[in-house]
Amino acid sequence: xxxxxxxxxxxxxxxxxxxxxxxxxxxxxxxxxxxxxxxxxxxxxxxxxxxxxxxxxxxxxxxxxxxxxxxxxxxxxxxxxxxxx
Numbered sequence: 001x002x003x004x005x006x007x008x009x010x011x012x013x014x015x016x017x018x019x020x021x022x023x024x025x026x027x028x029x030x031x032x033x034x035x036x037x038x039x040x041x042x043x044x045x046x047x048x049x050x051x052x053x054x055x056x057x058x059x060x061x062x063x064x065x066x067x068x069x070x071x072x073x074x075x076x077x078x079x080x081x082x083x084x085x
């Protein structure tokens with residue numbers, strides 16, 4: 001059996017859920033881990049309204065998080081200190 005996905009691609013952390021909860025960004029990964037990051041690390045997210053914070057979309061097959069209202073995004077691998085590509 002062959003696959004077009006490389007082994008490196010399969011190891012990249014991908015989000016299946018994300019939310020801002022108080023002063024934390026909480027991201028659930030495909031493998032079941034949940035990471036929690038202070039929103040203070042991202043002033044544009046920390047200073048946003050609750051409505052803007054809640055308007056989060058998982059993009060790029062789970063590799064990114066996008067906030068349409070703020071026109072800004074975060075890389076899921078980047079949240080873990082890994083290369084984006």
